Amino acid sequence: MRIQQLRYLEKIATTGSINEAAKQLFISQPSLSQAMKELEKEYQVQLFYRHKTGITLTDTGREFINYSRSVLDQVNLLNEHFGQGTVRKRIFSVSAQHYAFVVNAFVELVKEIGGDTYQFTLRETETANVLNDVQTLKSELGVIYLNKFNQTVLSRLIADKDLSFVPLFEARPHVFVGRDNPLTHKQELTLDDLRDYPYLSYEQGDTSSFYFAEEILSTLPHKKHIRISDRATIFNLMVGLNGYTISSGIISSELNDEKIVAIPLKVDDAMTLGYLRHKKIELSATAQRYLTLLKQHIQGYGFDVFNNN
Incomplete structure (x- = not known):
């Protein structure tokens, strides 16, 4: 099966005629007919009823074209995003508990590298969502804290989700x-x-x-x-x-x-704030730059940033 065959199928279904579809596609009628026969043979289905007045889809053909349209939609999205000459959007997403320094660094990132076209996402959300977002690659980074009370439970969850927690500061x-x-x-x-x-x-x-x-x-x-x-x-x-x-x-x-x-607050406790990343995914250049800005803002508030290199 070739993508071109699916485009041919779509045109035939739209026009209801092999001849008219061939004209609009700028190919010969025999070539178009042969492409459809090969598609039917490959999947061992009959896609059309052929009449003297034109062509109609069989029940199988209607089901087939629903799937083929989904494939063509995805191909079009790929072409729009990665096609030659396409200006690609910068894409980046971070999920976090509610911290000002996370937002500060995000603002700086957008100002610095956003450019004319970008798609950035900042999710201030619940703790479980932060872990899930990074696990499912909805976000490239997640920012949370650990302390002596939650560390055992959260560390186990972090490991189960194939994530790493990298401490930033205490x-x-x-x-x-x-x-x-x-x-x-x-x-x-x-x-x-x-x-x-x-x-x-x-x-x-x-x-x-x-x-x-x-x-x-x-x-x-x-x-x-x-x-x-x-x-x-x-x-x-x-x-x-x-x-x-x-x-x-x-x-x-x-x-x-x-x-x-x-x-x-006078208590015997401390918070280790850090970021989550997926163990199997290399950080993008945008994510690495965000982390640099994040560390700069943390230092700007008077905290010592851990050296994790």
């Missing part, structure tokens, strides 16, 4: 609160300081295990607890309700986070 836990929150008068906070304030956390969908939480100390009970799905809302609730969450301590004034303050 952060001490910080409490994020609105700038007008009474807690901002303290240089350091304890868990007792937080007791009467609404605790804000990112929801994790169907995978609601504590091990998938984006916030450390997720097993602790809270008198007031609100789950949120996006970063803009969590910041609004920090301001509007004097709520708080626990994260890495990185706040970006470039991303309109000027109303939020990060205060160190």
